[in-house]
Amino acid sequence: xxxxxxxxxATMLTxxxxxxxxxxxxxxxxxxxxxxxxxxxxxxxxxxxxxxxxFMAAHGGRMHGMMMHGCAAQQxxxxxxxxxxxxxxxxxxxxxPAAPGAQPTPAxxxxxxxx
Numbered sequence: 001x002x003x004x005x006x007x008x009x010a011t012m013l014t015x016x017x018x019x020x021x022x023x024x025x026x027x028x029x030x031x032x033x034x035x036x037x038x039x040x041x042x043x044x045x046x047x048x049x050x051x052x053x054x055f056m057a058a059h060g061g062r063m064h065g066m067m068m069h070g071c072a073a074q075q076x077x078x079x080x081x082x083x084x085x086x087x088x089x090x091x092x093x094x095x096x097p098a099a100p101g102a103q104p105t106p107a108x109x110x111x112x113x114x115x
Contacts, residue, residue: 006053010046017042 017039024035 003050003053003057006049010049013042013046013049017046 020035020042021039024032024039027035
């Protein structure tokens with residue numbers, strides 16, 4: 001059904017392309033070159049519209065991309081942990097405290113003393 005609905009705008013684009021090419025054939029100079037370009041562009045859009053409709057009809061309206069069964073995180077079995085980014089700490093696991101007496105690392109190098 002979607003293919004039949006796309007034939008209407010594709011037909012209008014094709015007729016407009018022929019009309020532009022006919023008018024471009026009768027003109028001179030830069031207008032002739034621009035008319036040719038515009039006519040072929042209308043034909044290209046009509047062809048792309050038909051191809052997109054065929055693609056949609058072949059996929060039955062389902063737009064999954066190339067992954068047929070979801071992303072890898074959805075395919076993990078029970079008991080497997082989800083992929084986590086580097087440095088991720090799950091809730092309830094705070095970072096390890098620093099050793100007693102250890103000096104914290106400064107954020108910036110110490111300032112030089114004045115002479």
